[in-house]
Amino acid sequence: MDNFSVSKALRVDQFTALKGGLVVSCQAPTGTAIDTPAFISAQAQTVVQAGAIGIRAQGIENVRAIKKLVDVPVIGLVKRYLDTSAVYITPLLDDVLELEQAGAEIVAIDATQRLRPNGVTFERFMEQIREKTDLAILADVDSIESALLAQSLGCDAIATTLSGYTEIAAPELPNLKLVAELVAKLKIPVVAEGGYHEREQVAQAFKVGA
Template sequence: MGILDALAGGLVVSCQPLPDEPDDPMRDPYVQARVAAAAVRGGAVAIRANGPADVAAIRAAVDVPVIGLHKHGTAGVFITPTAELAVGVAEAGAHLVAVDGTDRPRPDGRPFADTVAAVHAAGALVLADVSTAAEGVAAVRAGADAVATTLSGYTAASPRRDGPDLELVARLAAAVPVPVLAEGRYRDTGQIALAFAAGAHAVVMGNAVTSPLWITRRLVPATPAGARRRTR
């Protein structure tokens, strides 16, 4: 079975500390590897992870495909923004390397196709994170092996929304001949079902599964103590 075939119809769990929380206690490769192992035991078909250290630790701890990326910076193109970082993630053990596949300028000045070629030469596949259907089509033409809706709502070309972009999932599924991964603001089983109905090959969930910090922040406001904290 191929790497992408292994993802078909399944849940991919993203194991990443919150990017805006440098002191997140979960920010440790060993911890992320344990979280990933628990997710796989629960039925996850693959793991998505950030940074070579986490990718290597998780690859050693699980027997499912690992989607690796390397976030660098906080604005513009920051999901594996250069060919050099992409190759580093592949060399750390990622089966697929997630790369910003939008049409925005890349920090190294190289076209997306160059990064695709470099990752393929390193023995891994490329998952293009996009925000629009047009970007997805262009990424596939440049050689991407799969596309994900990860960046919908995070670029000037895509409106911000509270929930997942199911419309983009459907448009991509109809427009590209490669697997479409539904990612971005998926939080419950109902949304997962809707994504598959829209044509998703797999669904990626992150904070709602793997971040105690994120989950607790969403729950605390419903408590009397949380309400008092808001009024101070």
């Protein structure tokens, strides 16, 4: 098996470990009293103790603090609200590399077809990532079209995070219809995310194949 195949297999393993379990997003509103690595990492530790099998967290220092307390996979991201681009979930290559250094096993990126800062296309962004790292990449999408492109470019899993948050309207949240469509059409894992607030909604997502 060549090096590419080995690295791809290792990335697949990251998502296989999450299949059928609950990944909890541990975040806090920016600038609030609880927006600290100490609080976010304690929150992550608490939900892992309660049965979560993975954590999604925003911010380099938050990811670093969480990795000191838990041994489950961490999906890291950086939110940057820039005047030059509508993309705010991990829009820069440096964000990806710093999240990897902080200990994130998986990095979530905006995988919509909107331009990143400096006019960088999603296709070019994935090229930049793969030139620097074999880290597992979770593609946050808004549509089946974005998901199919992300799969073709080598993303390792798809999340419905941005459904309803771009110019492409969603019928309702959570968008279970999109989850089911992605499961039917993709060959990579699908993570149901966005608008899940009730136990029944989570159960429905698992039922359609997330």
